[in-house]
Amino acid sequence: MEISDELRSFEATGVYRLNVTGTSTGAAFLDPVRILNGSYQRFRIVPPAYYSRSFEPPRQVGDPETEPLEKRRKRKRNQKPKPRELNAMERIAEARHQEARPLLLSAHESLIKDKYLLEHLSKKMEGKEHKLDVGSGSENNFVELGSSWRSPFYEIIICFRKPHVLGNGEGSFDAQKTSFPLFNSIISVEAIDEVEGDFQNRHYILPRGSCFLMSDFKRVRDLIPGSSNQRYNLIVVDPPWENGCVRQKEAYPTLPNRHLLYLPVQELAHPAGALLILWITNREKLRMFVEKELLPSWGVKDPTVFYWLKVKHDGSLIGDLDLFHHRPYECLLLGYINVDTDAKQGSNFKLLEGSQVIMSVPGAHSRKPPLEKLLSEYIPGPKPPRCIELFARELFPGWTSWGNEPLHFQDSMYFSEK
Ligand code: SAM
Numbered sequence: 502m503e504i505s506d507e508l509r510s511f512e513a514t515g516v517y518r519l520n521v522t523g524t525s526t527g528a529a530f531l532d533p534v535r536i537l538n539g540s541y542q543r544f545r546i547v548p549p550a551y552y553s554r555s556f557e558p559p560r561q562v563g564d565p566e567t568e569p570l571e572k573r574r575k576r577k578r579n580q581k582p583k584p585r586e587l588n589a590m591e592r593i594a595e596a597r598h599q600e601a602r603p604l605l606l607s608a609h610e611s612l613i614k615d616k617y618l619l620e621h622l623s624k625k626m627e628g629k630e631h632k633l634d635v636g637s638g639s640e641n642n643f644v645e646l647g648s649s650w651r652s653p654f655y656e657i658i659i660c661f662r663k664p665h666v667l668g669n670g671e672g673s674f675d676a677q678k679t680s681f682p683l684f685n686s687i688i689s690v691e692a693i694d695e696v697e698g699d700f701q702n703r704h705y706i707l708p709r710g711s712c713f714l715m716s717d718f719k720r721v722r723d724l725i726p727g728s729s730n731q732r733y734n735l736i737v738v739d740p741p742w743e744n745g746c747v748r749q750k751e752a753y754p755t756l757p758n759r760h761l762l763y764l765p766v767q768e769l770a771h772p773a774g775a776l777l778i779l780w781i782t783n784r785e786k787l788r789m790f791v792e793k794e795l796l797p798s799w800g801v802k803d804p805t806v807f808y809w810l811k812v813k814h815d816g817s818l819i820g821d822l823d824l825f826h827h828r829p830y831e832c833l834l835l836g837y838i839n840v841d842t843d844a845k846q847g848s849n850f851k852l853l854e855g856s857q858v859i860m861s862v863p864g865a866h867s868r869k870p871p872l873e874k875l876l877s878e879y880i881p882g883p884k885p886p887r888c889i890e891l892f893a894r895e896l897f898p899g900w901t902s903w904g905n906e907p908l909h910f911q912d913s914m915y916f917s918e919k
Pocket residue numbers: 644716717718719739740741742753754755756867868869870892893894895904905906
């Protein structure tokens with residue numbers, strides 16, 4: 502069978518746009534591993550490391566060896582769910598869900614009907630033999646290290662490769678090692694390709710043109726550039742929202758939601774315009790705070806909601822669409838700063854026009870798919886855009902990443918040499 506142009510483009514970019522019949526809604530399937538691998542020349546991210554959750558051995562239900570006590574208790578409690586009335590907030594959340602439901606279902610249907618794409622997805626399960634260190638706990642805990650009294654003394658040694666022409670005219674590389682303070686200082690990777698860094702017996706792969714600041718929220722204003730044309734056209738924010746689920750799993754520390762009012766988003770936004778993307782949870786109280794207080798305080802008007810629908814490698818949803826507390830999707834709000842949204846169109850970019858559904862197979866807990874490629878036409882200002890992620894756990898070429906653990910997914914255990 503002939504491979505479609507869209508599939509060929511997907512092979513190259515990791516972005517697959519789907520036609521959703523009967524709606525004007527945009528839908529796309531993303532392959533995060535393919536997108537991220539576009540950033541590396543000598544290394545590649547290995548699917549079993551990115552999709553480590555999908556490769557975990559299945560737990561035996563009720564087996565005391567493999568099922569933690571608390572989980573067994575919880576399962577028992579959940580065995581006979583007592584139907585209860587939804588409270589006022591929950592009813593609003595349910596109404597939002599009912600509004601989004603047809604859109605999510607038709608986007609998902611368009612994925613399921615695409616046999617070629619599904620065939621490609623199932624191939625992702627190949628290569629399970631890759632030896633994984635992921636989740637072994639041997640990696641550095643940057644959150645802990647950054648809050649210790651020693652943090653000002655920690656240094657990362659980065660090895661830059663400088664091109665060098667030999668006497669016989671052939672090219673070679675000289676390695677130059679430089680130490681940088683790891684915490685509370687901005688580190689830029691100005692190199693022709695990715696560089697390697699060493700810190701406390703762990704090895705890190707840093708993409709070319711990436712930049713990061715590993716610091717606590719208290720030092721977030723260190724990010725504000727000195728000159729306004731150094732500000733950002735794409736600002737992605739994925740806050741550690743206070744949320745029962747995150748606290749239970751203790752994946753990372755959370756911040757009181759109101760602290761986000763002090764995030765200097767307006768001071769980070771480029772004067773020629775910025776697209777802001779904010780990841781939120783499905784809790785109605787949070788949605789109201791964000792829409793009524795947080796976004797207006799950042800100068801964002803009339804946000805558009807996008808949905809990230811999480812699927813398995815066979816294209817099926819990761820869970821029941823209608824399960825109230827465990828929706829298989831997350832919402833992201835998109836809006837502009839320093840852009841006249843009443844104008845019919847932007848000068849060199851498309852204005853957002855309604856909701857879109859983004860589908861992908863989720864990686865590690867709370868890891869979000871990379872969005873720049875999918876949304877590039879909606880980013881205002883000079884090209885290439887200047888991009889920043891706040892509360893980041895990984896680096897991208899041409900981006901600034903800030904948070905208390907932006908090197909988390911740069912550990913070499915997620916990569917193999919090409
Ligand atoms: N976008 C990330 C990804 O795709 O992997 C996930 C970000 S996660 C939702 C929130 C991040 O904020 C975590 O890495 C957490 O450690 C970090 N964080 C929590 N409290 C923080 C603080 N006080 N200052 C800086 N970062 C913080």
